[in-house]
Amino acid sequence: MAVPSSVCRAVARGGASVAARRGAASAAPAAAAAPDAPSADVRPYLDIPGPKPLPVVGNIWRFLPVVGPWGGQDMLEVHHTLQSTYGDIVRLSGMPKNRDMVALYDPVDIEKVYRNEGPWPKREAFGSLNYYRRFINKERYEGSHGLLTTNEKEWQEFRRGVQGPMLQPRAVAKYTAPIDTVASEFIERLREIRDENGLLPKDADNWFFRWALESIAIIALDTRLGCLDSQVAGEPQKMIDAVQVLFEGMFELDIKPSIWKYVSTPMWRKYVNAISTFETVSEKYIQNRVNRLKSKMAEGGDIGDDLSVLERLLLANDNPRIAMTMALDMLFAGIDTTSYATGALLYLLSRNPDKQEELHAELRRVLPQRDTPVTAERLQDMKYLRAAIKESMRMKPVAIGQLRENPKEGLVLRNYYIPKGVDILLMLAVSGNDPRFVPHAERFMPERWLKGDDPHAKGHPFATLPFGFGPRICIGKRFAELEIEVLNAKLLRNFKVEYPCKGEFQTRLLHVLKSPMTFRLTDRD
Numbered sequence: 001m002a003v004p005s006s007v008c009r010a011v012a013r014g015g016a017s018v019a020a021r022r023g024a025a026s027a028a029p030a031a032a033a034a035p036d037a038p039s040a041d042v043r044p045y046l047d048i049p050g051p052k053p054l055p056v057v058g059n060i061w062r063f064l065p066v067v068g069p070w071g072g073q074d075m076l077e078v079h080h081t082l083q084s085t086y087g088d089i090v091r092l093s094g095m096p097k098n099r100d101m102v103a104l105y106d107p108v109d110i111e112k113v114y115r116n117e118g119p120w121p122k123r124e125a126f127g128s129l130n131y132y133r134r135f136i137n138k139e140r141y142e143g144s145h146g147l148l149t150t151n152e153k154e155w156q157e158f159r160r161g162v163q164g165p166m167l168q169p170r171a172v173a174k175y176t177a178p179i180d181t182v183a184s185e186f187i188e189r190l191r192e193i194r195d196e197n198g199l200l201p202k203d204a205d206n207w208f209f210r211w212a213l214e215s216i217a218i219i220a221l222d223t224r225l226g227c228l229d230s231q232v233a234g235e236p237q238k239m240i241d242a243v244q245v246l247f248e249g250m251f252e253l254d255i256k257p258s259i260w261k262y263v264s265t266p267m268w269r270k271y272v273n274a275i276s277t278f279e280t281v282s283e284k285y286i287q288n289r290v291n292r293l294k295s296k297m298a299e300g301g302d303i304g305d306d307l308s309v310l311e312r313l314l315l316a317n318d319n320p321r322i323a324m325t326m327a328l329d330m331l332f333a334g335i336d337t338t339s340y341a342t343g344a345l346l347y348l349l350s351r352n353p354d355k356q357e358e359l360h361a362e363l364r365r366v367l368p369q370r371d372t373p374v375t376a377e378r379l380q381d382m383k384y385l386r387a388a389i390k391e392s393m394r395m396k397p398v399a400i401g402q403l404r405e406n407p408k409e410g411l412v413l414r415n416y417y418i419p420k421g422v423d424i425l426l427m428l429a430v431s432g433n434d435p436r437f438v439p440h441a442e443r444f445m446p447e448r449w450l451k452g453d454d455p456h457a458k459g460h461p462f463a464t465l466p467f468g469f470g471p472r473i474c475i476g477k478r479f480a481e482l483e484i485e486v487l488n489a490k491l492l493r494n495f496k497v498e499y500p501c502k503g504e505f506q507t508r509l510l511h512v513l514k515s516p517m518t519f520r521l522t523d524r525d
C-alpha cells in the first residue's frame with residue numbers, strides 16, 4: 001500500500017528530539033544566507049502551537065490505550081481535534097524515535113511544502129518492507145530497492161528508469177480491453193456471490209481485492225492469474241492468501257506497536273512468507289517475458305513498438321531486477337488502494353441516489369447494453385463518472401495525508417520557521433473537507449469537477465490531491481484511474497447500488513469503510 005501507512009505510523013510515533021530541534025530552531029537567524037531566509041519577524045519553530053510534551057513520556061502517552069486521550073481513536077479524528085484545538089499548523093513533539101512532526105491543514109501551506117520539496121522528495125515509510133529488502137533478502141534487492149522504501153538519489157535513479165513506461169497515457173490506454181475483461185468477470189462473480197436479497201457476502205472486501213490483484217497482475221506481470229475463476233486453487237489461491245496476510249501484516253507491523261524488529265513474531269514470519277510468495281510468482285512471469293524478449297532479439301526479429309509495460313521496463317533497464325521490484329511495488333501499492341477507493345465511491349453514490357441516477361443515465365447513453373465493452377474512447381465520454389470518482393477521492397481519500405521531510409533550512413510556514421529535517425504531514429483528508437477551502441465541502445457534488453461549472457466550486461487546487469503531487473506523485477495513478485473507471489462504469493451500468501450498513505470510515509493502513517463492503521446490488525435492465 002502506498003504511503004498512508006507512514007502517515008499514521010509517523011503520527012503515532014513521530015515526535016522529535018526537542019533538544020536537537022531546539023538547536024536548529026534557534027539557529028534560524030544565523031541562516032540568513034540560506035535560500036528563503038526568514039525575516040526578523042518570523043517566529044521561532046518552538047512557538048508553533050501543539051500539545052505540550054510531558055517530561056520523559058513526551059506526547060506518546062496521548063496515543064496509549066486507556067490512559068491517553070487519543071488511544072484507540074481514529075487518526076483522522078485525532079487530526080480534526082488537533083486542528084480545532086491548535087489551528088492550521090500543529091507541532092507534535094516529544095514522541096519516540098526522536099522525530100518532530102508538523103501537521104498542516106491549510107492548502108496554501110500544503111502547496112508551499114510541495115513547491116519546496118526539491119527533486120527527490122523524502123519520506124520514511126514501509127519500515128517492515130524496507131527491513132525485509134535490506135536485511136532479510138538483500139541479495140535479491142541489491143541495486144533495486146524500488147520506490148516505496150527508498151529516498152534521495154537511490155529513489156531518483158529508480159524512478160527515472162520506470163517513470164516513462166508507467167505514466168505514458170498511450171501505453172496505459174492500451175490496457176483498457178484486458179482491464180474491461182477482468183471487470184466483466186468480476187461482475188459475473190458478484191452476481192453469483194450476492195444473496196437472494198442482492199447483498200454481497202461478509203467477505204466482500206476480499207472479492208474486491210481479487211479483482212484488483214487480477215487487474216494489476218496484467219500490468220505488473222503481463223499475465224492473467226485466474227483469481228476470479230469460479231474454482232480457485234494452486235497459485236492464484238496462494239496469491240489471494242498472501243494479499244490478506246500482506247495488508248494485515250503491514251498494519252500490525254508498521255502501524256501498531258510491535259516488537260518484530262527485536263523478536264521474530266508469528267506475524268512477522270507470516271508476512272515474510274507472503275512477500276516470498278509474491279516474489280516467487282512474480283519472478284516466474286517476469287522470467288517468461290525476459291526469455292521471450294531474448295529469443296525475439298536472438299532471431300533478429302523486430303520486437304516492434306507494441307510492447308507491454310513489463311517489456312518496456314525490461315528494455316529500459318539493463319538490470320532485470322528493476323522490473324521485478326517495480327512489479328512487486330505495483331502489487332503492494334495497487335490492490336487495497338483501488339479496492340477501497342471503489343468502496344468509497346459506491347458508498348457515496350448509495351447515500352446520494354440522485355447522483356447515482358444521473359451517473360446511470362450517462363452510462364446508459366455511452367454503454368447502451370449492459371455488456372457493451374468499455375473502450376478508451378467511451379471512457380472519454382463518461383465525464384460524470386470521472387467527476388464522481390474525483391469527488392469521492394476528495395471526501396474519502398484512501399490516503400489521509402502525505403509525509404515529507406523538510407529538505408532545506410529556511411522554509412517558513414504561517415510565519416513560523418521550519419528547520420531542515422522536520423517531518424511535515426500534509427493533511428489532505430482534512431483540507432479537502434474543510435468548507436473554507438472547498439465550497440459546500442460536506443456535499444457530494446461530482447458536478448463541481450465538470451468543465452463549465454463554476455470554477456470556484458472546485459476549491460483550492462491543493463486542498464485535494466488523492467495521488468499526491470510533484471516528482472513523487474503516485475506512479476500508478478493512471479492505471480489506478482483506468483481500473484476504477486472501467487470497473488465502476490460496468491458495475492453502475494449493471495446494478496443499482498445500496499449500502500445498508502452504517503457509513504462509518506476508519507483509518508487503518510488506509511482510510512476505509514468500517515463495515516465490510518456488503519453492498520446490495522439490484523439488476524438494471
Ligand code: HEM
Pocket residue numbers: 002003147148159216329330331333334335337338341398399402403466467468469471472473474475476477479480
Ligand atoms: C486509488 C488508488 C491509489 C491511490 C489513491 C494512490 C495514492 C498514492 C499516494 C498518495 C502516493 C504517495 C505520493 C507522494 O508521496 O506524494 C502513492 C505512491 C505510490 N503509488 Fe499509488 N495510489 C493508488 C494506486 C496505485 C496503483 C494501482 C499503483 C501501481 C500500479 C500504485 C503505485 C504506487 C507507488 C509505487 C508509489 C510510490 C511512488 C514513489 O514513491 O515514487 N498506486 N500512491
